[in-house]
Amino acid sequence: MRDRQSFRAATVCLLLMLLPLTGCGFHLKGYQQISPVLNGLYVVGGEQRDTLAGVLQRNLHSAGVKLAADETSAKYRLQITREKFLTRVLAVDASGKALDSELELQAAFRLSQAAGMDPLEEHLELVRQLSYSGTDELGQRNESALLSKDMRSDMASQIIRLLQARLK
Numbered sequence: 001m002r003d004r005q006s007f008r009a010a011t012v013c014l015l016l017m018l019l020p021l022t023g024c025g026f027h028l029k030g031y032q033q034i035s036p037v038l039n040g041l042y043v044v045g046g047e048q049r050d051t052l053a054g055v056l057q058r059n060l061h062s063a064g065v066k067l068a069a070d071e072t073s074a075k076y077r078l079q080i081t082r083e084k085f086l087t088r089v090l091a092v093d094a095s096g097k098a099l100d101s102e103l104e105l106q107a108a109f110r111l112s113q114a115a116g117m118d119p120l121e122e123h124l125e126l127v128r129q130l131s132y133s134g135t136d137e138l139g140q141r142n143e144s145a146l147l148s149k150d151m152r153s154d155m156a157s158q159i160i161r162l163l164q165a166r167l168k
Contacts, residue, residue: 034060034164040068041077044079053078053080059153082108083106084106088101099132103147107155111166
């Protein structure tokens with residue numbers, strides 16, 4: 001009997017602690033509430049999974065946007081016109097190995113509509129800094145690859161937010 005009462009009390013306490021989260025706007029990382037204005041969008045090159053266009057298409061699809069199957073049936077056409085990663089060494093140790101470096105993702109895209117809209121062209125940049133211990137070569141490469149993937153995801157989220165703001 002006592003175990004049942006303590007279980008109920010713990011459950012009520014847990015629910016009371018979670019209640020404030022429902023009104024604060026808390027969402028998991030990567031969650032985006034996307035307006036239906038993006039329905040009918042076609043992402044050029046979205047079938048290439050390891051590109052910004054591929055990440056963008058997957059994010060839109062997973063958020064419930066109804067993407068156009070081809071360019072002819074599309075309401076909007078989105079093309080990534082530039083995607084470029086740049087790496088710059090910021091600091092080296094006594095033996096010449098990189099200790100700090102900077103990764104930059106430059107991207108440009110063009111959004112066009114079937115009729116009645118001047119193409120929207122935007123250029124975006126993301127910069128991240130990496131610090132290394134100088135001894136783990138494999139770890140440096142892996143960390144750089146993970147950061148590049150994360151930067152693509154962040155850039156895709158920025159593009160989606162920008163498109164929603166412009167197409168309201």
